[in-house]
Ligand SMILES: O=C(O)CCC(=O)C(=O)O
């Protein structure tokens with residue numbers, strides 16, 4: 001993990017930049033705002049930009065934590081009980097803007113029409129009733145490690161989380177695929193398209209307000225008949241990963257693929273480590289090189305719970321153009 005600890009000058013410069021530009025933005029999830037965020041990202045401190053660029057190019061390892069930014073807890077106010085109930089206008093606009101600017105140094109933010117009602121900026125917080133689900137909004141269940149949106153060919157290249165608060169130190173888990181020592185025979189099988197990944201539950205109709213339309217039909221189809229894909233791809237010696245074992249299957253009778261997947265999952269389980277995000281920490285996860293999850297914790301549901309902001313970043317918006325209704329619509333539908 002690469003830790004970028006902002007020094008006092010950098011924190012001051014970032015605060016000033018936010019002060020100077022915040023007023024130029026209307027709603028943050030418009031094309032206009034995203035364009036502006038890309039421009040203003042170039043005014044972040046030089047060393048911060050240099051490190052994020054090195055990260056983008058894969059020079060650093062696949063997890064970057066930027067810390068030192070301070071969150072005004074009073075301004076942010078109580079953690080909502082549901083992502084639908086987040087304050088409007090947002091009380092954490094500055095943090096959302098900083099998240100978008102960091103993301104803009106890596107690529108372009110995009111949304112899913114089938115997740116959190118198509119919002120660009122997600123709220124990750126414990127929801128009463130979801131305690132034991134395989135969802136970011138669970139708490140008492142282990143959120144098993146995964147590639148973000150592993151089931152989808154248009155999944156993000158990078159995942160960014162900005163931590164507003166985490167009073168009880170709930171642990172995010174992270175694991176590097178290139179740290180795994182796998183027998184050659186297992187590696188061979190993992191490079192073959194013999195694994196199906198079903199959509200995780202955040203994309204299901206029941207977890208969205210309005211679940212009509214083609215996008216949800218596509219999700220249903222991916223759930224019914226997931227396309228066989230390879231778990232490892234790219235360079236044989238430093239492979240990329242695409243996996244979400246909780247939602248994975250192999251063809252009936254393909255015992256070789258089943259045992260390769262089990263060996264892979266076991267090797268990854270053994271190498272996962274914890275990252276506790278603190279107030280004002282921003283974590284960037286390379287969604288091709290690293291898997292992530294979250295350990296169980298006890299939610300309070302009293303306005304003091306852990307609260308993260310989340311965005312997905314693609315390095316090539318054009319890949320999803322046919323799945324977005326308009327050039328300036330960032331949601332895959
Ligand atoms: O809560 C966390 O630390 C991570 C949750 C997660 O998997 C996600 O937000 O994609």
Ligand SMILES: [Fe+2]
Nearest residue numbers: 146147148292
């Ligand atoms: Fe995730």
